[in-house]
Amino acid sequence: MYCGDETGAYVGDVGSHTARFGYGGEDCPKVVLPSAVYRHYGGTVDYNNDDEGSRVKKRKAAKYSAPVSLLNAPPDDCFTENEVGFIPIYNSMNSNAKSSPDVDTEALAALWECSYQSLAVRDRKKHTVGPRHDPNDTIEGPIDHPLLASIDPHRGEKHHASILEMFFESLSAPAAYLAPSATLSAFSFGRPTALVVDVGHSSARVTPVMDGYTLKFGSVQSQRGGDWLARVQEKVLACNDLWGDAPCPCPDGVMPRYMLRNKDDNLLKLKILKESSFHDMSVHQVMYEMMTGSHVLPLEEEESSLPAPFSDNDSDDSNAVEDEEVDEDEPMYVLPDGTRLDLGLTKTGKDLRRLPELFFSESLPTFLQTDTNTNSDENITTQPLHQLVQHSLSQILDADIRKELISNIILTGSSSLFTGMDKRLSSELSRILPSMYKNKVISSKNSVENRYSAWIGGSILSSLGSFQQMWLSRREYDECGSFLGLQKFHS
Ligand SMILES: Nc1ncnc2c1ncn2[C@@H]1O[C@H](COP(=O)(O)OP(=O)(O)OP(=O)(O)O)[C@@H](O)[C@H]1O
Structure with missing residues (x-):
């Protein structure tokens, strides 16, 4: 048992898009970072004396930093001859960038460290009541806060054990706790029993939670998350065939901001970047801004009477530019490179305004069907949201x-x-579930609560008096190791 209630917990929720950190007991995370780190190779060659006194080359430990913005290309010292040191913590399942499928725990530890720096967590005096008397007092030290992290049960025990190891070995935590993000989200809504539908970045996940325990049966996920939707939009903008007589807006692909700003950069560097996760994330940023623009129409409350966006059964000439329809208020969107999209003029443009409908489309247009799910896990599908809920139930x-x-x-x-989204999910569920079940979809009107529900749940949990005996203490970890340590969280 860890009796650390004098020092509040430090809570982290690392997703595949953003990572949120802050102190337990607070209302919302204090630091939100992109879920990736730069690896700096600067000065990697170091000459040290080995035991025999001869000079040998040694590689200095790489340094990491958090990418604050994706507006500029990564710093020069992040490049080697053939790759860029930009490491996404979790790869999106839709990603086509060259990157390792394994989670890099060194990078994950570095991301936690970056958040510590932002909040001066290692400054021991910051957490001490009263003024700092001795200016020579060291302010850096091991962290006193127990660490609570959200985890995705789909990632498996090996990954969770490596997080525990990282907490105790790299971050010298005095105690730790890992909780499934669905359980934490349910707590944040004050419901220990709920079906949590988390529409995130890399996927949409449906997870049953009973009395605070995440159930393995019924935990399913679909590729249709925010990243998938952004990629569909990117594809539409670059696909000549979809625009009929109208010019295709981005025949050479969507131009992220770093490319616009770094036009003079050397070609090798740009080639390396174009194949990297950095490019993927930068394009996503542009697509995210467009997806959330004011031209996007609210989801219809009931199953749409119109055909699904980009569906193939429209008349052939529907994409022709309809001059007579042009009016002053036509919705328009301008991409960062200046490309102007008149979204009211073509069928494809109009469909882009209804993009979120794709979360509920039961059949996908042909140009998306080539991206069939290659995952062998039958609980990972490409189902629309309401069918995913039905599949879970x-x-x-x-x-x-x-x-x-x-x-x-x-x-x-x-x-x-x-x-x-909430009303539409409810009405689609009423349509497909037996009529004896009355569904209730609960979602917060406060976007902060929706974005950070897992972090908020962790913050609440870690500050409950009754929770303090649940921590895995350093002594327990030293005695039984990470795999046995994990058992404590299931008891
Ligand atoms: N206001 C918004 N409306 C619609 N989509 C949004 C909005 N804000 C962010 N997104 C999208 O939500 C996604 C990020 O979701 P979220 O923060 O839940 O993901 P995550 O927790 O980091 O990742 P994951 O769920 O894969 O672990 C991004 O794809 C982003 O484009």
């Missing part, structure tokens, strides 16, 4: 539990912030 055999979950559906995750 079909795995819950107990009718009473199923009924309770249906009346407590929590909709969370930043990609659930499209206007009308």
